[in-house]
């Protein structure tokens with residue numbers, strides 16, 4: 001019996017370990033969000049965390065703290081969910097709920113946050129995922145834990161019900177509201193303590209709690225530190241708290257909601273949360289649960305972890321005359337535990353179109369292009385440009401990292417290498433964006449019996465709603481000249497002025513059961529004049 005138990009324990013242990021270490025296979029649905037999550041600063045920085053860095057920062061002026069507002073936005077979006085019915089939760093329905101008619105989302109924190117998050121919304125990053133990722137960035141920027149972040153949330157198409165916990169609610173109402181989103185009475189206390197470690201109450205939004213003119217910048221903070229820490233709990237327990245939702249004017253008008261919540265179990269839970277380690281561990285787990293309240297049937301991915309090796313901006317381009325393809329791009333290497341200074345070289349070793357090595361050594365050298373950093377990780381990018389014979393081309397590659405010590409590591413991306421299709425490719429030099437008119441040229445292998453399509457994802461502005469709508473638009477491409485083993489296809493599309501930046505597009509083969517495409521190109525990457533091939 002003991003042996004059996006031990007075997008089960010061992011099995012579980014190794015399953016968990018290998019699962020935690022399991023690398024994402026490239027390409028993956030999380031690739032765009034992974035970049036947004038980890039490339040905070042440096043080369044190719046996405047700048048997602050900039051609005052909440054440092055922790056005390058706000059671009060909105062004195063008294064505001066963007067990190068607190070990011071966390072609050074995630075909470076308010078989630079808080080009207082219903083885990084009994086399997087509806088709502090973190091679904092970005094808050095974008096439709098800022099009209100002031102609901103009373104749930106008072107104050108400028110919500111529009112400011114959504115304005116900062118909206119530029120990251122795309123066909124590969126839902127607004128709901130971006131709101132959840134905003135919580136990760138805000139907490140981590142304030143020295144809190146790295147809350148695990150899964151992707152896959154689906155955006156609502158209309159406002160959700162009302163029902164965010166508000167300061168005037170009774171304890172009974174609070175307990176029901178938290179139970180509705182899956183938190184029991186203990187967890188309610190914990191979630192409130194995790195959320196109220198940053199920020200405070202503004203007189204302009206809640207004059208009965210903070211009378212105008214009564215505090216510097218008309219705001220009273222929940223605790224004495226601008227840091228994701230246990231002070232909200234320890235100051236309450238020691239009787240030192242200035243939290244305007246526990247003491248002061250709120251008391252006489254029944255809006256001392258933090259007091260009602262924190263003292264609801266005789267201070268047992270809030271006392272435990274006064275311990276820094278307990279606070280961090282509890283908040284990491286509960287905030288993860290909070291951002292994972294989603295409608296039933298919405299599958300989330302595993303938590304996103306950074307790639308060790310990630311191909312970036314790969315592009316095949318047919319060159320004039322048609323006998324050669326240019327293969328260009330970058331390899332992003334994670335340098336968190338193996339510093340870039342220890343890396344002597346990064347090489348690509350590729351296979352030709354038929355999976356063979358007709359290219360000889362098939363080795364492409366790279367050179368450092370820049371470095372980047374996230375909260376907990378660092379990266380170096382190694383760039384390359386190579387010429388390939390267009391009749392043998394490429395189908396996949398592996399990456400060889402050689403250290404200054406001579407040690408070599410091969411990154412194979414699973415058994416099949418990093419895949420690359422050469423059936424259809426964007427011809428960037430032949431494509432252009434000239435005064436709103438987008439011209440896109442693609443090269444399609446002549447052996448293909450398919451046609452080609454230009455597939456745009458247009459951002460369409462919406463009145464009164466901060467993020468634009470995404471609208472798919474496909475245009476059939478017209479077959480043109482044959483160049484080497486490829487045929488050129490082209491299409492034109494007139495964009496609205498607002499769409500000449502940040503519009504993504506694919507070129508894809510039409511017909512066929514599996515979609516083959518050269519994807520997620522940005523019109524911003526095209527020149528102003530198309531160059532004939």
Ligand SMILES: *[C@@H]1O[C@H](CO)[C@@H](O)[C@H](O)[C@H]1NC(C)=O
Nearest residue numbers: 182183184185186187188265
């Ligand atoms: C809430 O759930 C936690 C975790 O299951 C449990 O430890 C705690 O006792 C529960 N609290 C209440 C009031 O049921």
Ligand SMILES: *[C@@H]1O[C@H](CO)[C@@H](O)[C@H](O)[C@H]1NC(C)=O
Nearest residue numbers: 236237238239240263266267
């Ligand atoms: C809980 O803590 C608050 C704030 O320190 C205090 O006012 C209250 O009396 C405490 N309640 C209990 C039951 O100890």
